[in-house]
Structures are given as structure tokens and as C-alpha cells.
Amino acid sequence: MIVRLTIYILSFLLILCGHAVAEDRGFGLGVILGEPTGISGKYWVTSNIAVDGAAAWSFAGDDGVQLHADVLYHKFGLFNVKAGKLPIYFGAGARIKFTIDDDNRFGIRVPVGIDYIFENIPLDIFFELVPIVDFAPSTKFAFNGGVGVRYFFHK
Numbered sequence: 001m002i003v004r005l006t007i008y009i010l011s012f013l014l015i016l017c018g019h020a021v022a023e024d025r026g027f028g029l030g031v032i033l034g035e036p037t038g039i040s041g042k043y044w045v046t047s048n049i050a051v052d053g054a055a056a057w058s059f060a061g062d063d064g065v066q067l068h069a070d071v072l073y074h075k076f077g078l079f080n081v082k083a084g085k086l087p088i089y090f091g092a093g094a095r096i097k098f099t100i101d102d103d104n105r106f107g108i109r110v111p112v113g114i115d116y117i118f119e120n121i122p123l124d125i126f127f128e129l130v131p132i133v134d135f136a137p138s139t140k141f142a143f144n145g146g147v148g149v150r151y152f153f154h155k
Contacts, residue, residue, distance in 0.1 A: 048075070
């Protein structure tokens with residue numbers, strides 16, 4: 001049931017973004033270090049909306065594999081930088097955590113972060129903090145956070 005609910009939520013989020021024109025930044029793939037630590041991906045849907053996700057190892061509480069996906073809104077222009085771009089971002093998404101002791105968890109994420117986008121190199125570096133409310137198998141509050149880097153493949 002949890003896996004099916006995750007698929008429905010992620011499908012809904014992708015449908016919301018599916019009709020937009022993609023920015024030239026394309027798809028990025030890299031790593032996230034922190035809680036969780038693993039592989040991170042990001043796809044720009046418009047010039048200020050992206051979908052990101054990760055497949056990562058979670059060390060908090062019960063160790064396990066975490067899968068998550070978020071829709072992110074980026075606010076540009078708040079910080080002046082000489083080169084590149086430095087937007088803040090926030091959004092919403094879902095996560096599922098498969099634990100070693102079968103205390104699998106499903107919940108919503110609310111990421112808030114900052115993302116440095118290099119001007120002439122197809123890389124970004126990000127830092128985020130993410131409050132989480134798990135609903136299954138019981139209600140539980142948690143936090144994720146980390147730093148990461150991604151390489152962007154242009155179209």
C-alpha cells in the first residue's frame with residue numbers, strides 16, 4: 001500500500017510539471033552527503049521549477065534505504081553573485097524509507113535550500129534542510145539535511 005501511494009503522489013507531481021517547457025540546464029546527476037547520503041538527480045522543468053530526487057542510505061534512527069522526490073520552486077535574485085546564480089528554493093515531496101528492521105516509513109518532505117549554479121560549468125552545489133512528517137506506519141517527525149553536487153547534461 002505504501003509503495004502504491006508513493007507512486008500515485010510522484011505521478012501527480014510529475015503531471016503537474018509535465019506541460020512546462022524545459023530550461024537549458026537539463027538533467028543533473030550527482031551525490032548528496034548528509035542525511036541521507038547517496039545519488040541525487042534534478043530535472044529543470046521551467047526556469048524556476050525543478051523536480052529532484054535521491055536514492056540514498058539513511059543513517060538516522062533505523063538504518064535503511066531512502067527514496068525521495070520533490071517539486072522545487074527556485075527564487076532567483078535575492079543574492080547578488082559576480083558569476084553564476086544563487087537561488088534559494090523550497091518545495092514539497094514524498095519519501096519512503098526501507099529500514100533494516102522492517103519499520104518502513106512513508107511521509108512528506110518540505111525541502112528548503114540554497115543552490116549555487118555555476119556560470120560556465122554544468123555543475124551546481126546545493127545545501128538543504130528538510131523537515132519530514134512520516135504518516136506510516138505511525139506519525140513521526142524527522143529532519144534530513146545535506147550538501148551535494150550535480151553535473152548537468154544539456155540537451
